[in-house]
Amino acid sequence: MSQPAQQQEPPGTTGAMEPTPDHGEQSYRGSGRLAGKKAVITGGDSGIGRAVAIAYAREGADVLISYLNEDEDARETARWVEEAGRKAVLFPGDLADPATCRAVIDKAVQEFGKVDILVSNAAFQMTHETIEEIPDEEWDRTLAINLSAFFHLTKAVLPVMPPGGSIIGSSSVNSDNPVPTLLPYSATKAGIANMTASMAQLLAERGIRANSVAPGPIWTPLIPATMPEDEVESFGQQVPLQRAGQPAELAAVYVLLASDEASYVSGARIAVTGGKPIL
Template identity: 55%
Template sequence: MTFPLSESVESQAAVTLTDPRDLYPQPPFPDQSQSPPGLTKEMDPTPDHGEKSYVGAGKLRGLSAIITGGDSGIGRAAAIAYAREGADVMISYLNEDRDAESVAELIKQEGGKIALHRGDLGAPDMAEHLIDAALREFGKLDILVNNAAFQSTGDDAEDFSNEEFEKTFRTNVFAPFYLSKAALEYLPAGGSIINTVSIQAFRPSPQLLAYAATKSALTSLTKGFAKLAIERGVRVNGVAPGPVWTPFIPTTMPTEKTAKFGGHTLFGRPAQPAELAPLYVWLASPEASYVTGEVYGATGGSTPL
């Protein structure tokens, strides 16, 4: 027995397959460095967040989301994808006004609804302020994406000051906890929390000592919080990226490492943020209704999770 395709499917162009190793630029990259937190437009090559490639299908239509760190990198790609899937989006960011305003302008031009919230997520009261802002703007909250992070690099233990270590934990662990705890009061059954962890949780680099420790903690928090949240029908999952071409790289890594960034993966290149966005969409959508407490790797084949 054969089943005819619908007219809409028949009219669509055929899928074109491309060798994934050749989809995006490979190292070596040009010499470059920026002061933290860095700006997207000053990177060479410019990261791809799906501005021209992501096509929505209504998977999140009518939902509302908070995405932390949504001004650049993975958060920016997720914000664009969520908006094109029909969600209202609030992005929080530290102080990168130019990046935040550029993604907001893109989404508004396409008819999407987006709001911006500036501030340091490491402050304990920021979680309540952000949740309240989203509720005032959208009237409800269905999805929380804890994506914002801080990292620094060093060659010796002495390179990581106590203050910097604490700041890394405040941003990467405390903030997701504060936000998840505050959001759980408002997320409906079927809602979801998605945490950006990292390959560093499973394969820590000594040069990223503090960052790796926080991502290990966040992975544990993801799995533990999932067991509490499901009592309210809320799913909690994580995405563990490998090397991704974001402002993190030229602002925190030595020039020689930036030039070779991602070359060690099976693809011979880093991921672009646009390649991560579909995971965040799927995990937030009803299609992932039986998925919680999981961590999905997108590491370029660097390690099994």
Template identity: 60%
Template sequence: MTFPKPPFPKQSQPVPGRTDKMQPRPDHGEESYRGSEKLKGMAALITGGDSGIGRAVALAYAREGADVMISYLDEHEEAEETKRLVEEAGQTALVKPGDLQDAEHCRALVREAHETFGRLDILVNNAAHQMHFDSFEEIPDEEWERTFRTNIHAMFYLSKAAAPRMEDGGAIINTASINSDKPNPGLLAYATTKGAIQNFTVGLAQMLAPRGIRVNCVAPGPVWTPLIPATLPEDSVSHFGENYPIGRPAQPAELATAYVMLADPLSSYTAGATVAVIGGQAMM
């Protein structure tokens, strides 16, 4: 398959960004992903499921036979498009807005997913917040706190609520980053949380493995999502991913197979793993 390479048109958007304003438009697998019933009869909760990696994972899970709850902040049009894709695949889709910084909202998401679907097999902790700062002193205290509450605290709340509702064979999949091991200094708060996510994943995997619940994470390199033009300088957006061996950023569709593999019950011995989807780049 052929995917677009930088340089891309210079562009910026207000946070959190919109898919339909991006040039080129991201590929979520709309025309390419073909399912084979790997997740038939299962139910998943995906945070940050309105766009980017979350949308690609929701689409792939639906085409593999899973029902999906899509959690998002307030990007209603984006979430409705993801819902359409899931329903077009013949599966049930729920869309639920709200702020994952709120512990009770996280617990309510898990409760409603379990009550609606009658089960919860997969939790994908994918939602994230990032902002770019050129110097350490520029980072506001509130920004640091928001990044941790969204990226790591919510993961704790959601996983703690989901684990008791999962049966043997359940899967928790966290989105880490190449920044876990190779931090971008301009994304200090984000990179720090991603390191914490990788550590959380390995520790939780050891705690839940005796209960038959597998915990793993995916560590993407650069991925072409709305967060990029919304949070990075225009010059960085234009040349995003070109310094990687493959010479371009990943499209969201290229991440989906990793999340499917980790959710697949046949991956029953994969726990505490990090699947790095980083275009040939060395982690450290």
């Protein structure tokens, strides 16, 4: 499946995308692998975050959905969580502010009593042809949302995450194969991979696991909202499978890493790239 040239204003919305991404709404079947668990997913309103929220709910987890301001998308994700019979909590706010990161965790504890799973997935990117084009403020904001928020969320969640907990960072194939026009984004994704590997070692004695997922080109609102139209049209064709992946195609990996079945999986980095190796 390919996509026509299109463009949106950041952060982008699912409803304006053509074709509409597949988040597993009609295909994901749960089997109780996360029964009784409580999850926080940032960037949970759309894209990978929505697919993970749907999967987690169908596996038996209650979900807090953190998002910036995409209320319509967030409500739609919450509807799917509730249709699965699980509790959905919506939390809008800008994760570039450390106080918002702490408030996300505080809200989860207020609603759930604990947090078993943290998925740090919210991300920002913009395309620039030269380094000089990148505004200082955009560099700072990209690092704040993509990388620093992961630190602040993790620091806030540790006191309320029991042994057996799982922290999952959304990295990217760009961390090892950086796209030059996405310099700040690629740098943050390398940072997430490195930080997660460090956390796996620091948190092992607490019984908390930390892993990351490295997606390749995935069809989410971030793409038409941050890339030129011609790049949107060819998006995904550069990988061996010659297409963009759908958010639903990552959900099972996030479920595995959150589940008790992955009790010896920590410090791992799982590539979901359509055949492009991570070196």
